[in-house]
Amino acid sequence: MAYDKFTILKSSAVPMPIENVDTDQIIPARFLKATERKGFGDNLFRDWRYETDGTPKKDFVLNNPIYSGKILVAGKNFGSGSSREHAAWAIYDYGFRCVVSSFFADIFKNNSLNIGILPVQVSPEFLDKIFTAIEADPKAEIEVNLATQTITIAATGASESFAINGYKKHNMMNGFDDIDYLQAMKEDIKVFAEKSLY
Amino acid sequence: MSNKPATLFDKVWDSHVVRKIEDGPDVFFIDRHFIHEVTSPVAFLGMEGRGLKVMFPEKTFATADHNTPTINQHLPVQDPLSANQLKALETNSNKYGISHWGLGNPKNGIVHVVGPENGITLPGMTIVCGDSHTSTHGAFGAIAFGIGTSEVEMVLSSQCIMQPKPKKMRINVTGKLGKGITPKDVTLYIISKLTAAGATGYFVEYAGEVFENMSMEGRMTVCNMSIEMGARGGMIAPDETTFNYIKGREKAPQGAAWDKALAYWKTLKTDEGATFDVEHTYAAADIEPMITYGTNPGMGMGITHHIPSALAGDSKASYEKSLQYMGFHEEDAMLGKKVDYVFIGSCTNGRIEDFRAFASIVKGRKKAEHVTAWIVPGSHIVEQQIKEEGILDILTEAGFQLRQPGCSACLAMNDDKVPAGKYAVSTSNRNFEGRQGPGSRTMLASPLVAAAAAVTGVVTDPRELMA
Numbered sequence: 001m002a003y004d005k006f007t008i009l010k011s012s013a014v015p016m017p018i019e020n021v022d023t024d025q026i027i028p029a030r031f032l033k034a035t036e037r038k039g040f041g042d043n044l045f046r047d048w049r050y051e052t053d054g055t056p057k058k059d060f061v062l063n064n065p066i067y068s069g070k071i072l073v074a075g076k077n078f079g080s081g082s083s084r085e086h087a088a089w090a091i092y093d094y095g096f097r098c099v100v101s102s103f104f105a106d107i108f109k110n111n112s113l114n115i116g117i118l119p120v121q122v123s124p125e126f127l128d129k130i131f132t133a134i135e136a137d138p139k140a141e142i143e144v145n146l147a148t149q150t151i152t153i154a155a156t157g158a159s160e161s162f163a164i165n166g167y168k169k170h171n172m173m174n175g176f177d178d179i180d181y182l183q184a185m186k187e188d189i190k191v192f193a194e195k196s197l198y
Numbered sequence: 199m200s201n202k203p204a205t206l207f208d209k210v211w212d213s214h215v216v217r218k219i220e221d222g223p224d225v226f227f228i229d230r231h232f233i234h235e236v237t238s239p240v241a242f243l244g245m246e247g248r249g250l251k252v253m254f255p256e257k258t259f260a261t262a263d264h265n266t267p268t269i270n271q272h273l274p275v276q277d278p279l280s281a282n283q284l285k286a287l288e289t290n291s292n293k294y295g296i297s298h299w300g301l302g303n304p305k306n307g308i309v310h311v312v313g314p315e316n317g318i319t320l321p322g323m324t325i326v327c328g329d330s331h332t333s334t335h336g337a338f339g340a341i342a343f344g345i346g347t348s349e350v351e352m353v354l355s356s357q358c359i360m361q362p363k364p365k366k367m368r369i370n371v372t373g374k375l376g377k378g379i380t381p382k383d384v385t386l387y388i389i390s391k392l393t394a395a396g397a398t399g400y401f402v403e404y405a406g407e408v409f410e411n412m413s414m415e416g417r418m419t420v421c422n423m424s425i426e427m428g429a430r431g432g433m434i435a436p437d438e439t440t441f442n443y444i445k446g447r448e449k450a451p452q453g454a455a456w457d458k459a460l461a462y463w464k465t466l467k468t469d470e471g472a473t474f475d476v477e478h479t480y481a482a483a484d485i486e487p488m489i490t491y492g493t494n495p496g497m498g499m500g501i502t503h504h505i506p507s508a509l510a511g512d513s514k515a516s517y518e519k520s521l522q523y524m525g526f527h528e529e530d531a532m533l534g535k536k537v538d539y540v541f542i543g544s545c546t547n548g549r550i551e552d553f554r555a556f557a558s559i560v561k562g563r564k565k566a567e568h569v570t571a572w573i574v575p576g577s578h579i580v581e582q583q584i585k586e587e588g589i590l591d592i593l594t595e596a597g598f599q600l601r602q603p604g605c606s607a608c609l610a611m612n613d614d615k616v617p618a619g620k621y622a623v624s625t626s627n628r629n630f631e632g633r634q635g636p637g638s639r640t641m642l643a644s645p646l647v648a649a650a651a652a653v654t655g656v657v658t659d660p661r662e663l664m665a
Binding site: 017018019020022024025028029030032033034035036037047052075076077080081082083084085086088103104105106107110111114115165166167168177178179181182183185186188189192193196197198 | 230357
């Protein structure tokens with residue numbers, strides 16, 4: 001599915017200083033029954049966000065109107081557990097384009113990159129700086145620049161670089177995906193498959 | 199081929215790289231692809247949108263498991279959304295010529311149980327599925343891991359995915375396991391040492407005496423849980439135990455093909471002198487029956503211990519949030535805690551050996567009155583074995599009912615949900631908040647610990663009930 005190109009994102013951010021946020025929290029299994037990719041944002045963080053009767057939980061960050069933005073900032077080991085891409089879909093569908101953490105689970109990171117969410121891994125120290133900046137000003141602007149691979153807190157100018165491989169960076173900046181790439185090399189794959197033992 | 203010593207992982211990985219992209223991932227060829235009803239429909243939809251076909255339908259196998267009811271499988275599925283997903287899997291499989299073992303098919307069951315038991319999973323293969331517990335198949339010396347739906351679409355349409363090669367970790371467990379210590383305890387012990395993120399970025403090889411002496415069922419339990427410490431997968435070098443398990447299974451090679459395959463499989467081991475990025479060694483003698491007390495699988499401990507006061511590396515706030523959810527306190531003993539539900543099953547512990555272990559404890563005893571127990575085989579073949587071996591009689595005598603195969607209460611997508619606030623001892627793989635139903639509280643453990651809880655109604659050391 002096509003996604004928006006990612007170049008520079010300037011936005012306020014939503015803070016979630018919780019560690020080990022697993023994909024069952026991001027979207028519980030009972031909301032995985034759709035056969036199309038739509039509407040998953042409504043159930044993002046469902047059980048943290050809503051009471052069982054559907055009323056919003058006041059103390060959950062997504063229900064706090066002072067926080068908004070296209071960047072989600074979370075504690076370490078974000079996206080652990082199930083491989084459900086629905087977790088990344090829910091985050092994208094809700095309106096986030098970037099998740100910042102000091103550590104990501106592997107499958108979640110891959111899934112995010114495949115659908116146009118940029119996972120930005122920063123040092124634990126820089127993560128703390130972001131949380132502090134948001135605490136001081138809930139509208140604190142964060143700038144994520146994919147071309148220069150830097151993330152900057154506008155108010156303080158504090159900045160850190162982040163890693164992404166050149167191939168994925170090129171894809172994200174142009175809105176390309178792996179399926180395009182693989183379709184273009186099918187002849188090579190066919191030749192390879194002929195030698196396969198299985 | 200170079201003569202440089204290589205690891206088992208290197209041998210299998212490197213032989214499946216179609217192309218190396220500079221400053222990018224490897225284009226990685228997939229030998230076997232499993233699909234199920236939950237993570238495949240959007241992939242098929244994506245292919246249709248692009249006008250793509252399935253490149254090698256014979257390399258993909260479909261089974262329905264996540265959504266399926268575990269009673270009355272002969273009746274129409276009640277939940278319309280689940281029924282719709284099951285129908286979509288059938289329709290898509292038929293449309294593209296993919297083998298489909300749907301609800302009611304005698305081969306149906308949990309994807310990671312049916313693959314091995316039908317000889318679809320073989321050593322040296324690369325295996326993926328839109329399910330993180332695909333790591334299970336590593337027990338055969340395969341590279342097997344979970345993927346997202348975009349990648350399911352890639353495999354269907356090109357038989358490849360794009361993967362950066364993970365780093366390598368070896369985990370050795372030396373010595374012999376004591377009485378009542380099962381493969382589940384071994385893996386929960388390792389994860390408790392490494393934490394839920396301790397192997398992120400790595401592919402694990404399990405080695406040493408404990409794994410060499412382990413059955414295939416046990417090896418599958420261990421490899422299955424690799425993802426719970428963040429590893430992409432885990433694998434064990436194939437040996438006589440592996441070959442004996444595979445031989446004669448329906449889709450396993452036969453005759454001359456078997457001899458050829460066997461000769462190759464015997465080369466699948468880590469060479470002397472090959473190196474790993476990280477290596478950990480544990481002693482079997484230090485492992486006791488394990489149980490988790492928190493909301494990630496790294497929060498596990500020996501069943502006779504007390505809940506620790508903090509978890510290495512995690513913030514106090516996250517740790518306290520977890521204990522609060524569970525309704526537990528630092529320094530609590532786990533023994534004696536009340537249990538409301540017991541679940542035995544899942545791709546982790548839903549194989550025949552697990553039900554034998556469970557039966558060995560409940561035999562001659564009665565289910566505790568207040569406990570609701572869900573006994574769910576991993577497949578119809580396991581269900582059949584349970585009946586043939588007389589295990590069903592033992593279960594019935596003790597007041598338990600056998601359900602029909604599926605993922606069931608492991609992720610509670612069907613009706614098998616633990617109610618809010620209730621405690622479950624579960625042989626599954628995840629104790630995340632709400633994993634077994636909104637508000638459910640999960641304690642992960644082995645089939646022996648589950649059985650001991652089922653008959654006593656509280657967390658109990660199974661060794662006290664063993665002859």
